[in-house]
Amino acid sequence: MMQFTQRARTIALRTAKHAALAGVLLVSAVTAMAQTDSPIGTWQTIDDHTGQPKALVQISQDSSGSLSGKVIKGLNANDQPDRRCTECTDARKDQLILGMTIVSDMKKDGEGWDHGQILDPENGKVYKCKMHLEDGGNKLVVRGYIGVSLLGRSQTWIRQQ
Known part of the structure; x- marks a missing residue:
């Protein structure tokens, strides 16, 4: 037993x-x-002009389901951590870029996210924004535009683990 x-x-x-x-x-x-199947996470942005890694952006979701993204780290050796958005014309004027929300109000729309805004801290301009995932969720194509999405430019961000 x-x-x-x-x-x-x-x-x-x-x-x-x-x-x-x-x-x-x-x-x-x-x-x-x-x-x-979601852009929630950390993304490496790429500089349009140099093709070099520029910053890390953390995308998160709020209680209403909207996505936003903030700069959590600069990757360019020339960037100072105390760099400010001197060109911004809204409430972000002269605020630190590190920690700044640059993507806001993105909502799920079919296979992508749309109806939000993105700030380019280099020139202080705010653009309409849409984004979608590619490469099994490892790449995020972010498009900033004025008026209609044909009038804009896209960047491909790389997911960080």
């Missing part, structure tokens, strides 16, 4: 470990899937 109880306990422990492992794997799979 003692051997049976010990064996039952061992089997129960193994079963619990396997169930726990299966749970961890399931959560990991769901998290990975969520990362590939």
